[in-house]
Amino acid sequence: MDDVDAEMDDGGRIGGGGRKVENEDDGIVHEFDFISCGGRGRRNDYHAEEGDYDADEEGNRPTVLIRELPIANADDPFGRSPIEDTTGLGIWCASVVMSRWMASCDMVRRMRGMSIIELGAGCGAPSITAAVYGRPRSVTISDLNPDTIENARYNIGLNRLDRAYDDDDDGDALDRTFVTATSIDWADESTYPISNGKFDYVICSDCIYxxxxxxxxxxxxxxxxxxxxxxxxxxAPMGGRDGLEEFISEMKSDGGFECIRSEIAPDQYRENPLRSGDEEDFFLHFHELTSNMYVLYEFRRR
Ligand SMILES: C[S@@+](CC[C@H](N)C(=O)[O-])C[C@H]1O[C@@H](n2cnc3c(N)ncnc32)[C@H](O)[C@@H]1O
Incomplete structure (x- = not known):
């Protein structure tokens, strides 16, 4: 546990950059462009292309706004029970890599019309990215800590993904995915939201420590x-997460799943995702992306 604390305090959490609004209820709002690389507008096969997503009236690519808040009880952010775990108030670098993955050409196309749920979503960046760049049928953000869920709802609103209709009362449906946030305790099956059937995609980043x-x-x-x-x-980051090996081997040995991908994330996923392209801000707040490697896992039902 001490090792985990040290590792997480040592820059796993990021902050700053993009359209940076500080002191918005004591948090920071980052503006991410998960399609361009480093704000330089360079595109490649790793990112969705125009036609997959809608540009605004001036032709600008959509961006993703995410607020993160200071992690409460920083010396013991995990608390005495999972509901007290405040680690999700901050953005973790693995969720930036997962957001890049969600914004990739391949994923944007695969997610079209699908139902997605994110577990232990924290600030919800990957879910919101999936809804901003793609056209999934539904996106559900989930976590357990009440303050974290409230912040995720704030982020859904920031990206105007909390409404299915336009503001002007003319009843026009918006051409975007409606995103919701809900409380789920992995340990309590009665909290699983399965009333509308089960999900096509479950996504998750850096939740095993x-x-x-x-x-x-x-x-x-x-x-x-x-x-x-x-x-x-x-x-997940490569190395340094207690329980990750056990989780992956449990998933692999579970007769119901097949591991079809386990590979190091492309370098492009670790590039500066800030809309501003500010390299100093990127290094200041996202430096783990410059030094760590991340692994992408994909399991499917047998
Ligand atoms: C290290 S944070 C990662 C947050 C986010 N995925 C990211 O990468 O930025 C782990 C998250 O798992 C959530 N969590 C921990 N135990 C949980 C449980 N039993 N049920 C639901 N969520 C849980 C925490 O509240 C927290 O948001």
Whole structure:
């Protein structure tokens, strides 16, 4: 646990850059452009192309606004029980990599018309990215800590993904995915939102940092994923996460899943995602992306 604390305090959490608005209720709002590389407008196969997403009236690509808040009780952010875990108030670098993955050409196309749920979503960047650049049928952000869920709802509103209709009362439906946030405890199946059927995609980043979490997360994935065609996507930093090996090997040995991808994220996913392109801000707040490697895992139902 001490190792985990040290590692997480040592820059796992990021902040700053993009359209940076400080002191917005004591948080920072970042503006991300997960399609361009470093704000330089360079595009390549790793990012969705025009036609996959809608540009605004001036032809600008959409961006993603995410507020992060100071992590409460910084010396013990995990608290005495999972509901007290405040780590999700901050953005973790793995979720930036996962957001890049969600904004990739391949994913934007695969997510079209699909239902997605994010587990332990924290600020919700990957979910919001999936809704901003793609056209999934539905996106559900989930977490357990009440303050974290409230912040995720704030981020849904910031990106105007909390309404299905325009503001001007003319009843025009908006051509965008409606995103919701809900409370789920991986350990309690009665909290799983399966009233509308199970999900096509379960996504998650950097949620294993203690050995005893592994089986809980596996249970939640199994309980929420569509039994026929469901896909689970996970992103983790390479090394330094207690319980990650156990989680991956439990998933692999679970007869219900097949691991079809386990590979190091492309370098492009670790490039500066700030709309401003400010390299100093990027290094100041996102420096783990410049030194760490991240692994993309994909499991599907057998
Ligand atoms: C290290 S944070 C990662 C947040 C986000 N995925 C990211 O990468 O920025 C781990 C998240 O898992 C959530 N979590 C921990 N235990 C949980 C549980 N039993 N049920 C639901 N969420 C849980 C925490 O509240 C927190 O938001």
């Amino acid at each position: 203690q050995r005893d979490i592994a089986h809980l997360l596996r249970r939640a994935v199994a309980g929420l994923l569509d039994p026929d065609r469901g896909t689970f996507l996970y992103v």
